[in-house]
Amino acid sequence: MMEPLGWGGILARAAVQFLPVWIALAAVFAVSIRFRRRLGLYGKLFDSGIGMAGFAIVMFWVFTALFAGWIITHDPLAQLSGMRNVAPGTPLASAEGLYPVYLFGGDSLARDVFSRMVVGAQRVLAIAPAATLFAFMMGITLGVPAGYFSGRLDTGLTFLANLVLAFPVILLFYLLVTPEIRATGIPTALAAILFLFPILFLTILWNSRFFTNPRKRSIYIGVTLAVGLWAYSGLAFNADPLGVFAMDPNLLNVFVAVVFVNAPTVFRIVRGLTLDIKTRDYVAAAQTRGEGPWYIMLWEILPNARGPLIVDFCLRIGYTTILLGTLGFFGLGVSPESPDWGSTINDGRRLLTIAPHPAVVPALALMSLVLGLNLLADGLREESLKD
Amino acid sequence: MTAWDPSHPLLEIEHLSISFFTRLREIPAVMDFSCSVMAGEAMGLVGESGCGKSTVALAVMRDLGRTGRITGGAVRFKGRDLATMPDEELRRIRGREIAMIYQEPMASLNPAMKIGAQLAEVPMIHEGLAKAEAWARAREIVADVRLPDPDRILGAYPHQLSGGQQQRIVIAMALMSKPALLILDEPTTALDVTVEASIVDLVKALGEKHGTSMLFISHNLGLVLEVCDRICVMYSGEAVETGAIGDVFDRMRHPYTQALFRSIPLPGADKTTRPLVAIPGNFPLPHERPRGCNFGPRCDHFAAGNCDAADVPMFAVAGDDRHETRCLRSTEIDWAAPAKAARQAQRARVGEVVLRMEDLRKYYEVSASRLFGGGETRVVKANETISFEAREGETLAIVGESGCGKSTFAKVLMGLETATSGRILLYNQDIQDTPIEKRTTDTVSSVQMVFQNPFDTLNPSMTVGRQIIRALEIFGEGGTEEERRAKMLRLLDLVKLPREFAERMPRQLSGGQKQRVGIARAFAGGAKIVVADEPVSALDVSVQAAVTDLLMEIQRQNGTTLLFISHDLSIVRYLSDRVMVMYLGHVVELGTTDQVFSPPYHPYTEALLSAVPIPDTHVQKKRILLEGDIPSAMNPPPGCPFQTRCRWKAQVPGGQCEREVPPLVTLAPGHQIKCHLRRELLEGMEPVFTIAAE
């Protein structure tokens, strides 16, 4: 049996475990800095210290999630006897074939905190960006027309958005995940609506662009509809005939809730940007050559709103991450065993005075990811305002 | 403070160099710039955008931002170096002795504060004046800048005033502290011509009254001629010529100055008597400046081995007072030689009538208060009874200031709006009620538009080639992708852009190049009628000539009808066959270019002509200043639209002008005027321009 490790030893061993991440980070940075002059806004990010720091933190967690299988030292669900609430760096009692030490200690069920944190990153990074993306699809698909057409449509949609925004978020979550409400089928119905937007968005996008070339249009729209509807049947109704796309009903609820509360804010941002951009001459030029409104909205206006939207996207992933953490913390919508950061913090909370590490480690992870996303957004904003 | 002797320059800039530092490199913005302004003198600083003229002004204010730094030379105000002065003292001088007026008046006004309070604040802070005294001073100065009803103005918020009034307030604010030096950075660029003329007149009068020295920055040579005593021409970060106004205008000694003068149209001349000569090539980017003379690559007198050997210093011009030029060959060049004759442009053959408007009206309804909508609605009469016809191959200029209805007119013609009443006939086909979605591709592609702002006319996130190809796709040109690509490249040839530009993004193009792409896009579907909405007004003068020529050349080749919307009468005179003058939605005068530019005039045309600044010392202008601003189209005056500002109104008996809209009177074949004035009076009008015999 080996000696308990000191902090230096713990960190050194953790660093070794993260080796794949370091290699990947180094590669990405080397390539990006080498070619940054040709990479547009992404390349300019490497001119800003803040942006680079943010990007590094975010990419650290992205790679951690990707290489989680190599990084973890133990099965995140395995409970090893004698390891309950042990301090960081405690060696295993009998380390046959196993990694000899719990790097960040053990939790109240004697599971490895380090491995749970790594796998938690996987969970968080799978849900947060995807949910944010869906929120953006919805916000954009409704926000651009609201800004472009103005009038009744705008008034109606803005009213709806404000209505959702005025509703307390946590209460909304509670409602969406309570079994009684779930039994009414409201979350599924909402999911059915929300998941329709990306398909709608892409179909309109291709149609407005390629209607002058029917063959190309048919191919693009055909592929979009086939893949989209297939995924749709699986994700929204859990009825994928091939069983590739499926979503845990718990997760579906969380997903729907997150999209639902984020979309109105995105809607408002997009609407404001559209109101500004639609007065530009190139929009007038498109109108005078007889372009349809959807082409103008999606190909003339939207691409030029991308700067602020990308910045908001980063911030919003951070916000969603916290939201997911909060949900997990309240034990909402995720299975009790789940290693996601929010639930882990909640689990560790009860024994905070005896063994703080099970709660502190995921809390720090969560914090650093959100910090990274914010720094990244700041860097992007700063660089996109230049020149 | 040490006493300063007024016989020395008030502001003295010596060998000033300014650079901006970015992460990548140092960008020299101004090099070896010297000039001096004596007490009471007005110095004009002219040059194209990016030549560094505004940077000089900012350096005087020591307001170069975080990245700008003075890298050499000195700026002395009353003999003291501003660059090394402590901040405390600098702040005092900035508010009290040097004042600056910017292009955008709202940038200098606090939108949440009443005008009176903003004005009174200045002497209260700087001189510790009591409140009552400060307000009295504010009132006095508001009257001084010729604003009507000072008490109402003092109690108003900035947004309640028009652009011209705001700019007057900014001038008033600058004058509150009785500065010794006033820096004006393009103070009238955002304003209409007639308003500009009255502001310029005001600035000049105030300068004389208070003995204020001025540094007047402008790209408009005509304005500088009207306001300034001395001029300094800048090119690519350097002063290239400086001297007294008369010397530089009549005996220029630098090829750039001469080229600049030759590239701007004068309202006394048209394309046959004085063809425009564009300056070849492009303005060098700061980090791509050539060795030796910066103007070398574009100079007609360039001598290899001499001009590109070393940096060129300033040389004094013999015989003139403080007249200097940065040209090595100024004594060798034959300055009187006429410009190399550009290809004589014949006018296009004018053919059939292609477009006819009859009694077109466009009214908008706006609800007076949005909150309680549905109540009172007001009608904005954007266009009133417009009738005219345009023929194939003809250029019809539509002239007017903001609010005259020219953009509404364009919108109705393009089909973005439908007419309230009247007819638009395109090849004898009624289109007034057909919005653009319902028009056939043919109709849409035959009426196209070139837009005003080059920085806005192209979609910033699409390559140049894609944008043109998209227009081709929409107009159904070319069957396959390859054909369209080939056609796009031919269009680039047509507008004289290199074919590589197809892959570029709009931000990599200069303003003039973007405007060329805009023209190529408009002609993608073989347009028969092109509405050009101020296509060159946002471009630098040396580029304007080239783009104008290009438009006319394409017009000649294709027999296109050009509707040229502009407020710049010089360029209108230069290129148009007929002119239509609009004011508040009415056509007030319509005739051939010669008819409109010589008496009898409509009273508004007369004032408009007189407001145009002319960069030619030989042209004598009759000064006609219009009172007040253009009335709002929401609330037009009864009777004649121009009656609130007309100086001839008294000549019409019985107050008829205030009661009845005058009829359109035909004075000569093809020349119509909307005015009650009797024919003898109209015919007795004097010409606005007289050319002094040399």
Ligand code: SF4
């Ligand atoms: S120095 Fe030479 S190149 Fe420069 S302006 Fe004079 S003649 Fe032209």
Ligand code: SF4
């Ligand atoms: S009708 Fe009367 S007010 Fe109108 S332009 Fe003629 S003279 Fe002036």
